[in-house]
Amino acid sequence: MMPERGWILLIGILLVIAYGLMAMSPRTVVTGSVPTPLIVLDPGHGGRDPGAVAPGLTEKQITLAVAEDLGPFLRQQGFRVFYTRTGDVHLGPTVPADLNERVRLANTLAAALFVSIHVNTEPSGQVWGPIVYYVPESAESRRLASAITDTLRGIGPYHAPRPINQWVLRYTHMPAVNVEIGFLSNPSDRYRLAQPAFQIALARAVAQGITRYWHTAP
Numbered sequence: 001m002m003p004e005r006g007w008i009l010l011i012g013i014l015l016v017i018a019y020g021l022m023a024m025s026p027r028t029v030v031t032g033s034v035p036t037p038l039i040v041l042d043p044g045h046g047g048r049d050p051g052a053v054a055p056g057l058t059e060k061q062i063t064l065a066v067a068e069d070l071g072p073f074l075r076q077q078g079f080r081v082f083y084t085r086t087g088d089v090h091l092g093p094t095v096p097a098d099l100n101e102r103v104r105l106a107n108t109l110a111a112a113l114f115v116s117i118h119v120n121t122e123p124s125g126q127v128w129g130p131i132v133y134y135v136p137e138s139a140e141s142r143r144l145a146s147a148i149t150d151t152l153r154g155i156g157p158y159h160a161p162r163p164i165n166q167w168v169l170r171y172t173h174m175p176a177v178n179v180e181i182g183f184l185s186n187p188s189d190r191y192r193l194a195q196p197a198f199q200i201a202l203a204r205a206v207a208q209g210i211t212r213y214w215h216t217a218p
C-alpha cells in the first residue's frame with residue numbers, strides 16, 4: 001500500500017506546485033484576450049425633461065426605445081454596453097447637471113465610445129432624416145459619425161455628418177457622437193419614429209456603423 005500512497009502524495013505535491021506557479025505568473029500570460037470595448041449609450045433627456053414634444057410623443061420616449069434596441073445589437077457584435085439611463089429619469093437637478101452626469105459616467109467608466117441618441121426639431125417641418133453630430137476637433141469622432149451615416153443611408157433620407165459644439169461630445173474623453181435619429185417636427189419622421197419596427201431598423205443601422213468603425217483602421 002505504501003508505494004501507491006507515495007505516488008498519490010507525489011502527484012498531490014506536484015499539483016500544488018503547479019498551481020502555485022500558475023498563481024504567481026503575471027496575468028499577461030493569458031495571451032490573445034483583448035479587453036471587450038465598452039460603449040456608453042446615452043438616451044437623451046428623461047424624467048422632467050421630455051426633450052422635443054409632439055402630440056402623444058416625446059423625444060425622451062423615442063431615444064430610450066431606440067437605445068434599448070441598440071444595446072442588444074452591440075452585445076451581439078462583442079461590445080459591452082452601459083446605459084446612462086434605463087428608465088424615465090433625469091440624471092441631475094438641472095439640465096447642465098444632467099449633462100455633466102452623462103459625461104462623468106462615460107469618463108469614469110473609461111468607455112471606448114460614447115453614443116448619444118436624440119431626436120431633432122426645426123421650425124419649417126420640412127426637414128427629415130437622421131443627422132450624426134461630432135465635435136470638429138476629434139478626427140475619430142468624425143470617422144465614427146461617417147461610419148454611422150453610411151449605414152443609416154440604407155433606411156431612408158439622411159444628411160451628411162455635421163460638426164457641432166455640444167457639451168456631452170466636447171467633454172467626453174473618447175470618440176463621441178450624437179445620433180439625431182430624425183425630426184419630430186416633420187410628419188413623415190414623426191410617423192416613422194413612433195413605429196417599433198423603424199426604431200429597430202435605426203438601431204440595427206447604428207450598430208452596424210459602430211461595428212464597421214471599430215473594425216476599420218483609421
Ligand SMILES: [Zn+2]
Pocket residue numbers: 044045051052059118119
Ligand atoms: Zn435632444
